[in-house]
Structure formats: C-alpha cells, structure tokens
Amino acid sequence: MPEPERRILLSRLRLAALSLLGIVLCLFPYRHFMPAKGLLEAVRERDFISIHTRNTPTTYYEGRHGPTGFEYELMRHFAEFLGVSLTLDARHHIQSALEAVRQEGDMAAAALPLDLTQPDLIYSRPILDLQPVLVYRRGLPPVTQIDDLAGLSVGTIRDSGTDRVLRELQTEHPELGWRESPEVEVAELLSQVESGALDAAVVFEHQFRINRIFFPGVERGFPLGKPLSLAWAFPAEGGLGLQQEANRFLSGLQQEGKLDELVARHFGHDDYLEYVGARTFLAHLDERLPAYTELFREAARDTGFDWKLLAAVGYQESHWDPEATSPTGVRGLMMLTLPTASEMGVSDRLDPAQSVNGGARYLRQIMERLPESIQGEDRLYMAMAAYNVGLGHLYDARKIAEERGGDPNSWRDVREALPLLQQHEWHSKTRHGYARGGEPVIYVRNIRRYHEILTYVDRSQQQFLQLNETSNGEGDDTPLFDIISPLH
CATH class of the missing domain: 3.40.190.10 (Periplasmic binding protein-like II)
Incomplete structure (x- = not known):
C-alpha cells in the first residue's frame, strides 16, 4: 500500500477508535472503569464522591444560608472524612435514586429505609430510627x-x-x-x-x-x-470498601455524640417560629429591649427604617438575646451568618451594636436588590421574607405566583406561593429547588405582629409622657405615672 494511503487509513482508524471510546464512555459511566480494588479506591483516585439524593427538608435543600439538610450535612462530613470533594444529583425520588446508584454514582443518601431485599445493593449501618x-x-x-x-x-x-x-x-x-x-x-x-x-x-x-x-x-x-432504619445504599459490585468506610465514619460520629447533635439540630426544634404569647413578649419588652433601644434607633437613622420594625426583626431572630446561637451556627442579636457578617463589616457577631447595625444594613441591601416593580409595603415584606429564606427562593416564589395567575409584585400572592416550594410539583420546576417556604410566611407575620405591639406601646408611652408634662407643669421633673406597657 502506498505510504500516503497508509497514513490516511491509519488516521481514519484512530478517528474511529476515538469515536468508539466516546460512545463507550457515554454508555458505561465512569464507575465501570474503576480499579479492580473497588469503588473506594476509584473515589479516592478521581478525588470526588458522587451521591444520589432527594430535594427534601430531611435530605438536601438550599436553605437560608446555603445548602443544608440532615443527610446533606452527613454527606458533606463523609466526603471530608474520605478527603475528597462532593458532587450531588438531587433530581430523584426514592426508587430512582436506588436505580441510579445501581447504574452510576457511588452511593444513595435519600431518606432510604434499610431494605435488605433490594437486589444489587448493600447498605450502611442504621443512621436514624424511622417511626x-x-x-x-x-x-x-x-x-x-x-x-x-x-x-x-x-x-x-x-x-x-x-x-x-x-x-x-x-x-x-x-x-x-x-x-x-x-x-x-x-x-x-x-x-x-x-x-x-x-x-x-x-x-x-x-x-x-x-x-x-x-x-x-x-x-x-x-x-x-x-421503627425502620434510615441508611445509605451502595452498589454491591463496588465491593465493601466504601460501605465499610461509611460505617466507620458513622460509628465515629455516634461515639463522639455528633450524630445526636445533628439529629437534635434538624429534628429537635419544631416550634421555634411559633408566635410567643403576649405575656412573654411584653416581659422581654420590659426586661431586654431598653438596653438596645438606642441601637435600634441609631441603625434606623442610618438605614431609613422604623426603629420599631428593626426591633421586631431582632425579637423574631433572637428574642433580643445578644449571645443567641442557632442550631445552624448563626449568632447574635440579629442572627447573622459568618458570610453575611463579613460582607457587612461585622467583626464580632456577639457585639449588639455591630449586630444591629449589620442586620439593618443587610435588610436595606436586600430591599435595594428587589425589582423596582415591587413597591410600598409589598417591597418591605418581600425583603423580610428574603432575609429569612434567601433571595433565590423568593424569586422562585414570585415566578410561581405569576404562573398561578397572581401578581409577582404583590406580597399577598407571593405569600400564597412560598409554601408551594415545599411541594415537589412546584419546587422541581424552580431554579433553587425545595425550601421551607412556610417559614418566611410565619416569619413576616410574626414581625408584623411584634411591630404593631411595639408601635402601640411606643405611642401610648408618648401619650403618657405628654400627659405627665402637662399635669406637672413646666420645670417639675416628677412624673404622675410610671411608664409601663398598657398591655400588661
């Protein structure tokens, strides 16, 4: 065969071989090319673990301060335990997650009940009782x-x-x-x-x-x-290495008490957003608020908000406790995350002055980022909702409101759409996925209630002051009345 023709033939053969390799890689995911030693070694060699999960409040979702969920935290810590990065596919229901891990990926963590009858799968040790x-x-x-x-x-x-x-x-x-x-x-x-x-x-x-x-x-x-048991699922063909490492990781968490801490953090606080009784609120109003009133007034002057609104936000966030710390690590009177505190120039989240000022400026920043089409009180309520659930989820709710024939610039219509982010039918079509959409609705409702009470008390106190001044005459500093809340 002449040399030019031979070179053309070799070139075509190389091209055909590369094309065939591409087809093979598409048909057989990367897991099928793992070393003979097993799946654990493949995970470490490629430097990441691929996990199939679900977009639900107990597994994985985008929360107020970024990705969260009970199993997400476990998955993240497990990846750190292995010394690799984490990739997630959350587009599943339970059966599709199991089927996916049989075909590709390294494990499934999707609120799975331990089921030893599932073919081609092995499970980790139990993680949580499911009653x-x-x-x-x-x-x-x-x-x-x-x-x-x-x-x-x-x-x-x-x-x-x-x-x-x-x-x-x-x-x-x-x-x-x-x-x-x-x-x-x-x-x-x-x-x-x-x-x-x-x-x-x-x-x-x-x-x-x-x-x-x-x-x-x-x-x-x-x-x-x-009770059943929640567990993680692995492909049986990958060997026992990854499952054994998962068991070692989970056993260590349990022995150190960290697993119980995670369970308590995610499932032990189911009423933190409920509206407290008037007596408790008024007790805090008398005992705690006076120490921080001037801080709220100063922040209001700097940001243009009503100081009583900022105080209501502070009460909803921390009950005016400057050392408050949430299960998710947000801290201080206005409960700022580390990234938000850094962005607002807050060096000490437990410093009441820094916290109030940073929280007020953050709320103002959110308001300024909202579309100009949102006006008046609707703009304020949506900013407060975003303070709680995040701008991304608020925008998703606005799109849902519009899709349902509502007004995306009306808080009333967006308020009706936010809880739909908890339903797969709706959140599966959004950019940011599942959210505890009922929380910002309760959050805004509570703040409005606290603000109304604070406004009433403040107005009543001003009336008492005016009455005292009138009754005592000019230059008499002795008040006729104690300044107390008329709602006691």
Whole structure:
C-alpha cells in the first residue's frame, strides 16, 4: 500500500477508535472503569464522591444560608472524612435514586429505609430510627387505632418504608387500604390532609415534626408498626470498601455524640417560629429591649427604617438575646451568618451594636436588590421574607405566583406561593429547588405582629409622657405615672 494511503487509513482508524471510546464512555459511566480494588479506591483516585439524593427538608435543600439538610450535612462530613470533594444529583425520588446508584454514582443518601431485599445493593449501618405515624385532619373524630381508619382515605409515599409497614399491617387487617405515589413528598401529603383531599396520611415521626407548624389543621394520631432504619445504599459490585468506610465514619460520629447533635439540630426544634404569647413578649419588652433601644434607633437613622420594625426583626431572630446561637451556627442579636457578617463589616457577631447595625444594613441591601416593580409595603415584606429564606427562593416564589395567575409584585400572592416550594410539583420546576417556604410566611407575620405591639406601646408611652408634662407643669421633673406597657 502506498505510504500516503497508509497514513490516511491509519488516521481514519484512530478517528474511529476515538469515536468508539466516546460512545463507550457515554454508555458505561465512569464507575465501570474503576480499579479492580473497588469503588473506594476509584473515589479516592478521581478525588470526588458522587451521591444520589432527594430535594427534601430531611435530605438536601438550599436553605437560608446555603445548602443544608440532615443527610446533606452527613454527606458533606463523609466526603471530608474520605478527603475528597462532593458532587450531588438531587433530581430523584426514592426508587430512582436506588436505580441510579445501581447504574452510576457511588452511593444513595435519600431518606432510604434499610431494605435488605433490594437486589444489587448493600447498605450502611442504621443512621436514624424511622417511626411511622398516622396523622389526620383536625375536626375528624380522634384516630387512635387502626380500626378508626375505617372509611377514611389514607395516603403515603411509595418506597419510603411507610408503605411497607402498611402492607405488613394489612395481613392482620385485610380491610386496611390506602393510596400511594412515588412522586409526592411529606409536605404535599400533609397539605392534602389539611385540604380534605385525604383524611389521613402515614409519614415518619421526624418528618411530621419539622413540617407540622405549616399545617395546623393536621393532628398526630398514633405510631404505626415498629421503627425502620434510615441508611445509605451502595452498589454491591463496588465491593465493601466504601460501605465499610461509611460505617466507620458513622460509628465515629455516634461515639463522639455528633450524630445526636445533628439529629437534635434538624429534628429537635419544631416550634421555634411559633408566635410567643403576649405575656412573654411584653416581659422581654420590659426586661431586654431598653438596653438596645438606642441601637435600634441609631441603625434606623442610618438605614431609613422604623426603629420599631428593626426591633421586631431582632425579637423574631433572637428574642433580643445578644449571645443567641442557632442550631445552624448563626449568632447574635440579629442572627447573622459568618458570610453575611463579613460582607457587612461585622467583626464580632456577639457585639449588639455591630449586630444591629449589620442586620439593618443587610435588610436595606436586600430591599435595594428587589425589582423596582415591587413597591410600598409589598417591597418591605418581600425583603423580610428574603432575609429569612434567601433571595433565590423568593424569586422562585414570585415566578410561581405569576404562573398561578397572581401578581409577582404583590406580597399577598407571593405569600400564597412560598409554601408551594415545599411541594415537589412546584419546587422541581424552580431554579433553587425545595425550601421551607412556610417559614418566611410565619416569619413576616410574626414581625408584623411584634411591630404593631411595639408601635402601640411606643405611642401610648408618648401619650403618657405628654400627659405627665402637662399635669406637672413646666420645670417639675416628677412624673404622675410610671411608664409601663398598657398591655400588661
């Protein structure tokens, strides 16, 4: 064969080989090219671990201060334990996460119930007990046992483990029936119960605990069956190395007490946003606020806000406790994160003056970043909501409001859209995904209540002062009345 033709043929063969290699790489993900030693070695060689998860409040979501969630924190710490970076695919429900980890990726962490019958998968040691509970719509006769479910429509999430418990109970109670779907999440189930689309639902105790504040029309009924176990899933073909490292990591967390701390942080505080009673608020008004009133007034002069509004935000954030620290690490009277404090030039978050000034300027910055189309009180309320949930989620809620035929510049319509960020049907179509969208609604509502009370008290005190001055005459410094809250 002449030399030019031979070179052309070799060039074509090389091109064909490269094309074939590209097709093979597409058809067989990177995991299939791992070293013979196993998946653990492959993870360390490529320097990252790929995890399939779900966009839910117990697994992974974008929170007020960035990515968060019980399992997200575990995944992040596990990646650090291995000395590698972390990549996530959160576009799953439970069954698709399991199927994905069989085909690609290194593990699944998606609120998975330990299930030793799953083919081609191995599981980590148990991480958390999962106690199924029956919840029902308030107003129905009390539901305290299985026999009370007769005639009620019950819903649950397919493949979550609660459906497995129901099937086991059905062997003893053949009349037991329910609806199930892999596409719904807990917030959607509770919403359907509250609205009357369902009479009851079966979820896990910790899931109900962190969602119930958003669904006051849903009552806890009774525990159903024995607890299951939350665990991580790994491909059996990858060997035992990665699973064993996960078990070593989880055992260490438990022995050090850090696993219990994570559980308490994410599932032990279900009422921190509830509106406290007037007596508690007024006690704090008398005992705590006077020490910080001038700080709020000074910050108001600098930022153009009503000082009483800033004080109401401070009460909602910390109950006017300058040393407050949240389970997620935000600190101080205005509960600033480290990144926000740094951005606002706050060097000491526990310094009340710095915290109040930084929080006020941060709220003003958020207001200035909102579209000009949002005006008046709507602009203020949306800024406060973004202070709580983040601008990204607020913008997602505005788009949902518009999609539903509402006004994205109206707080009333955006307020109705925010809780929909808890429902898969809606948050799956947004840029920033799941959010505890009911929280900013309660947050703004509370601040407005506190502001109204502060305004009333302040106005009443001014009236008392004027009356005292009039009654005492010029130059008499002795007041006729003590300056106390008229709401006591």
